[in-house]
Amino acid sequence: MIHSAPATTLAAMGTVVVDVMPKPEILDPQGKAVRSALPRLGLDGFIEVRQGKRFELTVEGEVTDEVLAQARRAAETLLSNPIIEDVVAVTAVKRCACGEGGCC
Amino acid sequence: MGARIGVVTFPGSLDDRDALRAVRLAGAEPVTLWHADADLHDVDAVVLPGGFSYGDYLRAGAISRFAPVMDTLVDAAKGGLPVLGVCNGFQILCESHLLPGAMIKNNHRTFICRDQVLSVENTTTAWTSAFTTGQRITIPLKNQDGQYVADERTLDELEAEGRVVFRYQDWNPNGSRRDIAGVTNVGGNVVGLMPHPEHATEPGFGPDTAKGPRAGVDGLGFFTSVLSALVR
Numbered sequence: 001m002i003h004s005a006p007a008t009t010l011a012a013m014g015t016v017v018v019d020v021m022p023k024p025e026i027l028d029p030q031g032k033a034v035r036s037a038l039p040r041l042g043l044d045g046f047i048e049v050r051q052g053k054r055f056e057l058t059v060e061g062e063v064t065d066e067v068l069a070q071a072r073r074a075a076e077t078l079l080s081n082p083i084i085e086d087v088v089a090v091t092a093v094k095r096c097a098c099g100e101g102g103c104c
Numbered sequence: 105m106g107a108r109i110g111v112v113t114f115p116g117s118l119d120d121r122d123a124l125r126a127v128r129l130a131g132a133e134p135v136t137l138w139h140a141d142a143d144l145h146d147v148d149a150v151v152l153p154g155g156f157s158y159g160d161y162l163r164a165g166a167i168s169r170f171a172p173v174m175d176t177l178v179d180a181a182k183g184g185l186p187v188l189g190v191c192n193g194f195q196i197l198c199e200s201h202l203l204p205g206a207m208i209k210n211n212h213r214t215f216i217c218r219d220q221v222l223s224v225e226n227t228t229t230a231w232t233s234a235f236t237t238g239q240r241i242t243i244p245l246k247n248q249d250g251q252y253v254a255d256e257r258t259l260d261e262l263e264a265e266g267r268v269v270f271r272y273q274d275w276n277p278n279g280s281r282r283d284i285a286g287v288t289n290v291g292g293n294v295v296g297l298m299p300h301p302e303h304a305t306e307p308g309f310g311p312d313t314a315k316g317p318r319a320g321v322d323g324l325g326f327f328t329s330v331l332s333a334l335v336r
Binding site for chain 1 (some may be wrong): 162166167188199205206208209210211213251252253255277
């Protein structure tokens with residue numbers, strides 16, 4: 001007999017990833033600091049580094065259109081400031097409750 | 105009792121005590137306001153103090169902007185209530201869209217703390233009537249994210265409408281566009297600036313001046329200005 005795993009580990013969790021970047025015309029002091037540190041590691045081929053933010057918004061169950069719409073609203077109101085940043089992507093990804101990919 | 109001026113404390117506010125003290129030194133009644141309390145307790149004006157509310161997580165001022173007190177304050181400010189935002193308070197006003205533009209990290213990427221010379225460019229706001237146009241004042245500046253940015257169109261509008269209230273003099277300490285240190289809204293009741301007037305209101309505790317060490321009280325004019333605006 002095959003024992004079924006507890007229901008909680010089978011319930012898939014949906015995650016929406018929101019990527020935010022400083023606008024191209026805005027100076028990115030953090031990216032500049034990272035860029036100037038790279039040659040110290042012998043990595044001198046990178047002429048520019050820009051640093052952004054990645055948010056992972058997780059819900060129970062599937063990422064529905066409603067969830068995506070709410071994530072977009074979050075991205076445009078709280079997660080980014082349109083004066084200095086662009087929301088470059090709002091993407092649904094599937095996550096498993098077990099914490100590993102590919103099992104559900 | 106005279107005018108009641110509220111100072112909002114957020115988690116991570118640093119200069120709320122100094123702001124309350126400045127209000128008292130100017131002759132008004134200081135009122136403590138709390139970020140989680142939407143009630144403004146019948147104050148006649150509000151100061152959003154400096155500090156690092158919510159640790160500057162996400163962006164400086166971004167999380168405080170959604171505090172319960174801010175919903176009430178945004179409405180009251182749109183109705184003409186005088187509001188002064190200093191440093192983190194300026195960042196919160198920008199995040200609330202009560203003032204245009206935004207603040208990013210200083211262009212030299214380091215924290216800065218110094219006595220800064222400013223020129224007062226607009227003396228018609230609720231917070232600057234005690235000064236003369238073009239007057240040079242010295243008040244402390246201390247911040248990490250003090251670089252004022254806005255798109256060119258917004259900057260041109262601000263200049264054309266006389267809404268640049270303060271400009272850095274002698275040296276631009278953070279890369280702010282057009283040396284802007286502070287701006288106002290269309291109504292002139294909301295003013296935000298990065299430097300700290302509340303730290304220059306009492307002899308012995310202000311910037312050094314020709315009169316003596318720590319004798320500078322150029323910040324007091326902000327608070328006496330709003331008092332006379334309230335009397336009018």
